[in-house]
Amino acid sequence: MSTVHTEIVTPNGKIFEGEAQMINVRATTGELGILPRHMPLVAPLEIDRVRLDLDDRTQYVAVHGGFIQIHPEHVTILSESAELKEDIDVPRAEKAKAEAEGKLGKLESGTLDYETAKNELKRAEARLKTAKSGIE
Numbered sequence: 001m002s003t004v005h006t007e008i009v010t011p012n013g014k015i016f017e018g019e020a021q022m023i024n025v026r027a028t029t030g031e032l033g034i035l036p037r038h039m040p041l042v043a044p045l046e047i048d049r050v051r052l053d054l055d056d057r058t059q060y061v062a063v064h065g066g067f068i069q070i071h072p073e074h075v076t077i078l079s080e081s082a083e084l085k086e087d088i089d090v091p092r093a094e095k096a097k098a099e100a101e102g103k104l105g106k107l108e109s110g111t112l113d114y115e116t117a118k119n120e121l122k123r124a125e126a127r128l129k130t131a132k133s134g135i136e
Contacts, residue, residue: 002036006052008061008077015082016052016061023075024051025068034070041070047122049130050077060085062130064123081123088131097124 003019023034027043045066052059066079100121107114 001055003055004034004036004038004072005074006077007075008050008063008079008082010079010082015084016059018052018054018059020052020054020075022051022053024053025063025077027068032068034068034075037072038070038075040072041068043068043070045077045079047119047126049126049133050082051133058134060130060133062088062123062126064126083127083130085130085133088127090128090131093124093127093131097121097128100124 001021003021004023006016006018006020006023007014008016021036023032025032025034026046026048028046029043032041032043045063045068047064048062050061050063052061062083062085063077063079064081066077066082069076069078100117103117104114104121107117
């Protein structure tokens with residue numbers, strides 16, 4: 001089966017590099033399924049889980065926004081922060097989720113603090129969703 005060379009890069013370096021048969025991401029415009037020889041595209045990403053279908057397994061990665069750059073033979077995901085499924089500390093993510101939910105309940109909608117707490121909640125939820133991927 002054909003593959004596309006895929007990299008996930010953060011300011012701290014590459015966290016993934018390999019060949020994927022298919023890549024699923026959530027862009028700000030909706031879900032994207034990327035196969036080899038996909039048309040060129042650049043899209044901003046939501047805070048969510050990325051699914052990489054590899055030859056022998058499926059790899060899940062939590063990405064905290066960023067961009068995806070697609071070329072027919074190469075895909076690069078640039079994110080401020082990203083974590084492989086196996087690197088996620090689930091108790092820490094659950095604690096972060098509870099703290100963000102607590103903050104949201106006390107803040108006024110539309111304020112900068114509210115939006116910050118909302119993004120903290122999205123990041124925690126993305127980490128938990130990624131950690132539980134493949135278990136469903």
